Amino acid sequence: MTQPSTRAQRLAMPLARDVVRELAVEHGGCVRPVQLRRTDLHTGQAERVLVPCGHTLAAVCPSCAERKRTLRAAQCREGWHLDREPIVQADDPDDEQRMWVEKRAEVQQWRDSAEAAGGDTAEDDALIGDLDEEITRAGMRGKVLPERAARRHRSTRRRQDTPDLPRRKVAPRTIGKTYTSADGKTFRPSMFITLTCPSYGRVGADGTPANPDSYDYTRAARDALHFAALFDRFVQNVRRFLGYDVQYFAAVEPQRRLAPHIHIAIRGTLSRTELRQVLAATYHQVWWPPVDHVTHDDGNLPVWHEASGNYLDPATGELLPDWDDALDAIGDQDEPLHVARFGQRFDAQGVLSGSRDANRCIRYLTKYLTKHVADCHQAETGAQRAHMERLADALRFEPCSPTCANWLRYGVQPKNAREGLRPGCCKGKAHRPEHLGYAGRRVLVSRKWSGKTLADHRADRRDWLLATLGLVAADPVRYSWEPVAPGDPDHMPNAQRLLHVVADRQRWHAALTEARARASGQAAPELSATGRAA
Numbered sequence: 001m002t003q004p005s006t007r008a009q010r011l012a013m014p015l016a017r018d019v020v021r022e023l024a025v026e027h028g029g030c031v032r033p034v035q036l037r038r039t040d041l042h043t044g045q046a047e048r049v050l051v052p053c054g055h056t057l058a059a060v061c062p063s064c065a066e067r068k069r070t071l072r073a074a075q076c077r078e079g080w081h082l083d084r085e086p087i088v089q090a091d092d093p094d095d096e097q098r099m100w101v102e103k104r105a106e107v108q109q110w111r112d113s114a115e116a117a118g119g120d121t122a123e124d125d126a127l128i129g130d131l132d133e134e135i136t137r138a139g140m141r142g143k144v145l146p147e148r149a150a151r152r153h154r155s156t157r158r159r160q161d162t163p164d165l166p167r168r169k170v171a172p173r174t175i176g177k178t179y180t181s182a183d184g185k186t187f188r189p190s191m192f193i194t195l196t197c198p199s200y201g202r203v204g205a206d207g208t209p210a211n212p213d214s215y216d217y218t219r220a221a222r223d224a225l226h227f228a229a230l231f232d233r234f235v236q237n238v239r240r241f242l243g244y245d246v247q248y249f250a251a252v253e254p255q256r257r258l259a260p261h262i263h264i265a266i267r268g269t270l271s272r273t274e275l276r277q278v279l280a281a282t283y284h285q286v287w288w289p290p291v292d293h294v295t296h297d298d299g300n301l302p303v304w305h306e307a308s309g310n311y312l313d314p315a316t317g318e319l320l321p322d323w324d325d326a327l328d329a330i331g332d333q334d335e336p337l338h339v340a341r342f343g344q345r346f347d348a349q350g351v352l353s354g355s356r357d358a359n360r361c362i363r364y365l366t367k368y369l370t371k372h373v374a375d376c377h378q379a380e381t382g383a384q385r386a387h388m389e390r391l392a393d394a395l396r397f398e399p400c401s402p403t404c405a406n407w408l409r410y411g412v413q414p415k416n417a418r419e420g421l422r423p424g425c426c427k428g429k430a431h432r433p434e435h436l437g438y439a440g441r442r443v444l445v446s447r448k449w450s451g452k453t454l455a456d457h458r459a460d461r462r463d464w465l466l467a468t469l470g471l472v473a474a475d476p477v478r479y480s481w482e483p484v485a486p487g488d489p490d491h492m493p494n495a496q497r498l499l500h501v502v503a504d505r506q507r508w509h510a511a512l513t514e515a516r517a518r519a520s521g522q523a524a525p526e527l528s529a530t531g532r533a534a
């Protein structure tokens with residue numbers, strides 16, 4: 001290449017560092033590797049090891065996000081047409097899970113001693129609430145204590161406008177029916193279903209409302225907030241209707257109009273008529289205090305009273321009702337704050353194991369997983385940006401959960417109230433523009449889908465790799481691991497790590513290509529001196 005002579009020519013040359021990053025991505029290597037020190041406890045020798053960051057968003061790390069997506073696709077494929085009942089065993093708790101449960105035990109003891117001594121337990125109770133959330137977040141099921149007897153019995157009378165659903169007893173099996181064709185072949189069809197939210201007003205092809213003033217943004221916001229709960233109801237109803245423990249792998253995504261919809265792979269089948277029946281009977285009622293009247297706007301926000309740990313009305317100095325009081329005030333004649341339902345439009349198709357349709361559906365189910373909800377459809381026009389902003393506005397003061405700071409705006413103390421809460425500034429994920437009101441998980445997988453966790457699927461992949469390369473897994477008790485801090489003598493800056501990633505991935509690719517060629521009985525491809533496949 002000739003030497004560039006002008007500034008423009010120099011600027012047109014690629015930046016060396018960008019090339020390294022691009023190569024890392026091209027070879028499927030992590031672009032934000034974490035450096036660990038692995039010490040061999042027999043020899044005392046320390047090694048630098050780079051582990052992938054494991055991020056699920058492509059904007060952060062394209063390679064790790066793609067690996068996670070592939071893993072999800074494998075999980076989806078494996079469970080969809082299972083013909084034997086999966087064996088589900090709980091994993092051993094990891095260190096983080098143990099740590100949270102230990103902390104929880106400690107606080108329970110503080111609380112119980114305080115209570116026995118006639119002291120105040122409010123702070124401990126709040127801490128217990130937080131720890132219970134951490135326990136769930138760390139991937140544990142259920143609660144460490146059984147739920148306390150509810151203080152109120154909400155009316156469970158069915159809504160007049162909802163048809164009753166025939167109910168069967170749910171058998172413990174998870175496998176759908178088989179069908180035998182005339183020539184004796186057996187089929188075990190499964191389903192691919194897409195459910196949407198109802199209409200909030202007519203929208204154009206670009207997803208924006210024909211008439212923004214009449215578009216029901218409040219309803220859209222509430223449906224998005226309670227979408228996960230509605231899906232739960234749907235699954236319960238399908239199980240009762242079909243009479244067995246129906247399993248699913250589902251992905252939540254936004255439509256162009258920014259309302260969530262859900263793609264569901266279901267093991268087993270139901271007809272369109274049956275599905276329509278289940279959908280007509282599926283709803284989720286939100287029994288929360290009313291939010292029709294703003295009692296405390298920005299000019300007269302409730303004030304925190306340190307001594308009692310409560311919020312007071314700034315004008316009268318009286319305590320605001322707390323969360324339980326506010327729930328108790330909901331009478332039998334009152335209406336729920338919101339009733340969420342799926343829209344009339346749905347899509348359903350039968351899918352046979354291993355068919356082209358099955359592969360297409362799996363691609364569909366995992367298509368957007370590496371993107372933030374809001375990034376699935378980028379706002380490109382003024383109308384689309386305005387639509388996005390109006391939805392964000394509707395979500396700003398809508399309570400997202402019982403602990404939401406927005407309750408103060410409607411004269412109710414949120415559950416576990418603490419100092420510094422400010423309506424419109426709730427930290428809940430649902431209010432953030434990139435979540436569009438949906439704060440739940442993007443992938444919802446029932447427990448007996450494949451009988452495996454994502455970690456099991458990852459281990460399967462590793463075992464396959466080791467077997468293909470003819471390697472033996474390292475003995476886990478032989479090594480100690482520790483993170484490498486920026487001040488340490490063996491610390492590598494990210495640019496240097498990336499060079500290692502590129503070199504490692506190249507060597508690894510070459511080894512894999514060779515192993516595959518050997519396995520298929522072909523000659524190994526030529527390797528150059530650097531170990532790079534030609």
Ligand SMILES: [Zn+2]
Nearest residue numbers: 030053061064
């Ligand atoms: Zn990464």
Ligand SMILES: [Zn+2]
Nearest residue numbers: 400404426428
């Ligand atoms: Zn909130």
